[in-house]
Amino acid sequence: MTRREGFYPLHCPALQQDELTLLKHLFAIASCLAATLPATSTIAAETAAEYDCIIEARQYIEIRSPVEAIIESVNVRRGDIVTRGQVVATLHSGPERAALELAKTRARTQGEIKVAEARVAITGKKLRRAEELFAQNFISANARDEARADFQLATEDLGRTRENQKLAEQEARRAAEVLALRTITSPFSGVVVEVMLKPGEFGATTIKDPIMKLAEIDPLYVEVVLPVNLY
Structure with missing residues (x-):
């Protein structure tokens, strides 16, 4: 006896969400593969041959919690077919949602920037007026310098306010x-192979505490055992 190995694509939409049905599909695929293998002159064309084979998923993975938290919901059961990006579980997220809303509110707030911009505009006008009066010897150099300092402080305050706004956006x-x-x-x-944890249980980041186990079955890896006389 010899072995022939290969992998064959399997399209998941044809499967039902039931583990027994999944196994039936796998055996049907194995039978189809065996039936389509080349026959020799010693085997009658009308004779249906059956051969042993091993069918394996492309990969198995264990889904764990990325953070330590209470599991809020598990959206799949054993034997369910899942698609890439599908939500399979959620963790308790009350404080995180509140923090996000607060950060968004701060990022949208424009009041402090508008106040700082108005102060820059006012101190700028005062500075220009002070320079005109100083040029005409109506005010002292000290008064002009005070107006210039007020404008510089207002400009720096506007810069800090805009930086704080950017930080608020990054925090959001x-x-x-x-x-x-x-x-x-x-x-x-x-497909979902096994679900280990339930809602209300603690989801940990440790290796020994996965939430569930998934198997990728598209493609499947098939190893068929054939008689030597077929080669």
């Missing part, structure tokens, strides 16, 4: 990324 993006960690998605299209 960071809060959104932190919240996204509370939503767990499937990295590929496949």
Whole structure:
């Protein structure tokens, strides 16, 4: 006996969300592969041959929580077909959602910038007026210097306010990324092999505490055992 190895694409939409049905599909694929293998002159064309084979998923992965938190929901069951990017579980995210809303509010706030811009405009007018009066010897150099200092301080304050606005926008993006960690998605299209944790249980980042196990079955890897006389 010899072995023939290969991989064959399997399109998941044809499968049902039931583990028994999945196994039936796998055996049907194995039978089709065996039936399409080349026959020799010693085997009658009308005889249907059956051969042993091993069918394996492309890969298995264990889905774990990226952060330590209480599991809020598990959206799949054992045997379910999942697609890439599908939400399979969520973690408790109340504080993270509140932090995101607060950061968005700060990022949208324009009041401090408008106040700083108005102050720059006013002190700028005062400075220009002071320079005109100083040129005509109506005010002292000290008064002109005070107007110039007020304008410079207002300009620097506007710069700091704009920098704070940019920091608030970055904080909002960071809060959104932190919240996204509370939503767990499937990295590929496949089938749920096993669900280990339930809503209300603690999702940890340790290796020994996965939430579920997934298998990628498109393509499948098939190893067929054939008689030597078929080669």
